[in-house]
Amino acid sequence: MxxxxxxxxxxxxxxxxxxxxxxxxxxxxxxxxxxxxxxxxxxxxxxxxxxxxxxxxxxxxxxxxxxxxxxxxxxxxxxxxxxxxxxxxxxxxxxxxxxxxxxxxxxxxxxxxxxxxxxxxxxxxxxxxxxxxxxxxxxxxxxxxxxxxxxxxxxxxxxxxxxxxxxxxxxxxxxxxxxxxxxxxxxxxxxxxxxxxxxPTFYVLDEIKNTAVRPFAAKVKQGLEQDHWFYNKLFNKFLGKAYKRSQRTSNRFxxxxxxxxxxxxxxxxxx
Ligand SMILES: C[S@@+](CC[C@H](N)C(=O)[O-])C[C@H]1O[C@@H](n2cnc3c(N)ncnc32)[C@H](O)[C@@H]1O
Missing domain, CATH: 3.40.50.150 (Vaccinia Virus protein VP39)
Structure with a gap:
């Protein structure tokens, strides 16, 4: 696909x-x-x-x-x-x-x-x-x-x-x-x-990503790194790429x- x-x-x-x-x-x-x-x-x-x-x-x-x-x-x-x-x-x-x-x-x-x-x-x-x-x-x-x-x-x-x-x-x-x-x-x-x-579609999506999704994902990742090495490994394996993408600033607007x-x-x- x-x-x-x-x-x-x-x-x-x-x-x-x-x-x-x-x-x-x-x-x-x-x-x-x-x-x-x-x-x-x-x-x-x-x-x-x-x-x-x-x-x-x-x-x-x-x-x-x-x-x-x-x-x-x-x-x-x-x-x-x-x-x-x-x-x-x-x-x-x-x-x-x-x-x-x-x-x-x-x-x-x-x-x-x-x-x-x-x-x-x-x-x-x-x-x-x-x-x-x-x-x-x-x-x-x-x-x-x-x-x-x-x-x-x-x-x-x-x-x-x-x-x-x-x-x-x-x-x-x-x-x-x-x-x-x-x-x-x-x-x-x-x-x-x-x-x-x-x-404005992109403005809204960029804003939601940059101000809500990105800091939330970073917080989750930081928590896993600090306290849950095993889940952090799983996270990196299955969601590592999506996480990296989520941390890039979007400016499609x-x-x-x-x-x-x-x-x-x-x-x-x-x-
Ligand atoms: C962005 S979506 C838009 C869907 C819908 N028209 C709407 O307004 O919600 C693009 C649509 O075009 C279809 N599509 C892609 N290639 C196509 C082709 N060569 N011929 C006909 N439809 C195609 C996709 O499967 C999808 O259904």
């Missing part, structure tokens, strides 16, 4: 247990950093992310393909709002969680989007924080095949280009170049840089915007 997959599994468990919704995307903070950095504020900001995405749904959308559907939280909320949903996600573990949440009401296609095949098409395809995982040119070609009207991307792009236009994690410029090659079929209706509204920009993009199919 890749580290990124393990991280998603952990986040799925955490956001489900802690917040009850199971969203795997970042938070959206229209008013900037919260006064108090808490997990509760983070859970609410993840809900605000969903609300922001929903605010761009055109009125004539009824059927939606959720690409990179995670724990099925977006699909659950959209089904409850009356949309006819289908999901695509390659992770069997995330799909098991989603299936439970969606109670068999929503078909889940267990595959990467690059290999997705169906004889159905949908009014809109959505990519909530999943677009960067998918090979760029293939993602657009597949989206054109399965979207009847709209494509909505809410995700981050690197500032620097990826190698070639069909690599995942491309830049916004590479994205625009690929879309430009399909200008006869695709029109961009909305393209907004929301990096400023996303990065500053580094994320140096590397990425977060955008919400709505495109319409012509004709």
């Amino acid at each position: 890749k580290i990124k997959e393990l991280q998603l599994d952990f986040e799925a468990l955490f956001t489900q247990v802690a917040f009850g919704h199971g969203y795997l995307h970042y938070g959206y903070w229209p008013d900037g950093k919260p006064a108090v950095s808490s997990l509760m504020a983070l859970g609410q900001a993840q809900q605000a992310y969903f609300d922001k995405m929903l605010s761009l749904f055109p009125g004539d959308v009824k059927t939606v393909l959720d690409v990179g559907s995670g724990t099925g939280s977006n699909a659950r909320a959209l089904t409850d709002l009356g949309y006819a949903m289908e999901c695509v996600c390659p992770s069997a573990r995330l799909n098991a969680i989603a299936n439970e949440k969606l109670k068999g009401e929503v078909p889940i296609h267990e595959t990467v989007f690059e290999d997705f095949a169906s004889n159905k098409t949908f009014d809109m395809l959505i990519f909530p924080e999943s677009f960067h995982y998918i090979r760029l040119r293939t993602a657009i070609e597949q989206a054109l095949k399965y979207a009847d009207k709209y494509i909505l991307i809410f995700d981050y792009f690197r500032h620097g280009d990826s190698e070639g236009e069909d690599a995942p994690r491309g830049s916004h410029k590479q994205f625009l170049d690929v879309v430009g090659k399909h200008a006869d079929q695709l029109e961009i209706l909305h393209d907004e840089d929301v990096t400023e509204q996303i990065i 500053e580094t994320f915007p140096q590397e990425y920009q977060y955008r919400i993009i709505l495109m319409k199919k012509r004709g």
Whole structure:
């Protein structure tokens, strides 16, 4: 299992247990950093992310393909709002969680989007924080095949280009170049840089780590070293790496915007 997959599994468990919704995307903070950095504020900001995405749904959308559907939280909320949903996600573990949440009401296609095949098409395809995982040119070609009207991307792009236009994690410029090659079929209706509204997510996580988790872990470690040599040995063996990581200062709030920009993009199919 890749580290990124393990991280998603952990986040799925955490956001489900802690917040009850199971969203795997970042938070959206229209008013900037919260006064108090808490997990509760983070859970609410993840809900605000969903609300922001929903605010761009055109009125004539009824059927939606959720690409990179995670724990099925977006699909659950959209089904409850009356949309006819289908999901695509390659992770069997995330799909098991989603299936439970969606109670068999929503078909889940267990595959990467690059290999997705169906004889159905949908009014809109959505990519909530999943677009960067998918090979760029293939993602657009597949989206054109399965979207009847709209494509909505809410995700981050690197500032620097990826190698070639069909690599995942491309830049916004590479994205625009690929879309430009399909200008006869695709029109961009909305393209907004929301990096400023996303990065408080990192501010909150950095704060929680630097001011709560790090000193707590250091205290536990110091106690073990002083009084419990055996448990200290076990700790070093099984948790040594995680402890070292916990002691590093996090400053993703500053580094994320140096590397990425977060955008919400709505495109319409012509004709
Ligand atoms: C950060 S999670 C976002 C989950 C969900 N959209 C949300 O907003 O909570 C990324 C999702 O994309 C999925 N994914 C990764 N590679 C993919 C691919 N090539 N095609 C489709 N989905 C992919 C992951 O399994 C995961 O479900």
